[in-house]
Amino acid sequence: MNNDKIVCIIPARANSKRLKNKNTRVLNGKPLISWTIEEAKKSVSIDRIVISTDDEEAVKIGLDHGVEVIRRPEELAMDTTTTAEVIFHALDLLKEISYYPGHILLLQCTSPLRKAWHIDEAIKYYLDNLSFSDSLISVSKSEHPPWWLKKISENGLMTDFLEYDKEEYKRSQDFPETFRINGALYLAKTEMFRKFRGFQTPKTLAYKMEALDSLDIDTEIDFLFAEFIMKTYYSCQ
Numbered sequence: 001m002n003n004d005k006i007v008c009i010i011p012a013r014a015n016s017k018r019l020k021n022k023n024t025r026v027l028n029g030k031p032l033i034s035w036t037i038e039e040a041k042k043s044v045s046i047d048r049i050v051i052s053t054d055d056e057e058a059v060k061i062g063l064d065h066g067v068e069v070i071r072r073p074e075e076l077a078m079d080t081t082t083t084a085e086v087i088f089h090a091l092d093l094l095k096e097i098s099y100y101p102g103h104i105l106l107l108q109c110t111s112p113l114r115k116a117w118h119i120d121e122a123i124k125y126y127l128d129n130l131s132f133s134d135s136l137i138s139v140s141k142s143e144h145p146p147w148w149l150k151k152i153s154e155n156g157l158m159t160d161f162l163e164y165d166k167e168e169y170k171r172s173q174d175f176p177e178t179f180r181i182n183g184a185l186y187l188a189k190t191e192m193f194r195k196f197r198g199f200q201t202p203k204t205l206a207y208k209m210e211a212l213d214s215l216d217i218d219t220e221i222d223f224l225f226a227e228f229i230m231k232t233y234y235s236c237q
Helices: 034-043 056-064 083-094 116-130 190-196 219-230
Strands: 004-011 050-052 068-071 102-106 136-140 150-152 158-160 179-189 204-206
Touching: 004 034, 004 068, 004 083, 034 050, 050 056, 050 083, 050 150, 068 083, 068 158, 083 102, 083 158, 083 190, 102 116, 102 190, 116 136, 116 204, 179 190, 179 204
Parallel strands: 004 050, 004 102, 050 068, 136 204
Antiparallel strands: 102 179, 136 179, 150 158
């Protein structure tokens, strides 16, 4: 195994369920997937970039960008297909050409505001702390305390999802700081990914990102908001 090699895998399924063909849809002048490919190529830490897709348009875009493309079989392009299964498939094909990366970086197309410096900063943080960790996942600060989540009964009455002392915790700033996984970056030792069949292990580092930088596109509103941010906020920086 090439323990110092980091392979970047970018999954891009054709028929996304909530937002059809979102990975190749044009966002602020270029296909959504292009934003991730271009930032991955700018990274000084990635050894190899591979796109896993069943989408012919994504294949063309990937090849136009000069990156490797793995054509995903139909059985790995279903609504029920897990990201882990897609990664295992890519690793198996790379193994056939005697490429054994020591680390796996997952970059999802749906985080177009994630930049190359985020990628390199996260990788450096991960590599600097390998002595006591197995993986890294990017997070953003929670917008609201999770204790404010509620369950609603059949008759419409609310109950707490998480119990807490309402006398002690009355305002959002009274609660301890919490973070949510934002979907922008996932990184792990290959052996640990295989062992746990995913990126989260008992020794997973958190890489903190700003909410805007890690905006995740899952719906039409998300897409329109990302385009608005790109054309206004980021264009002014």
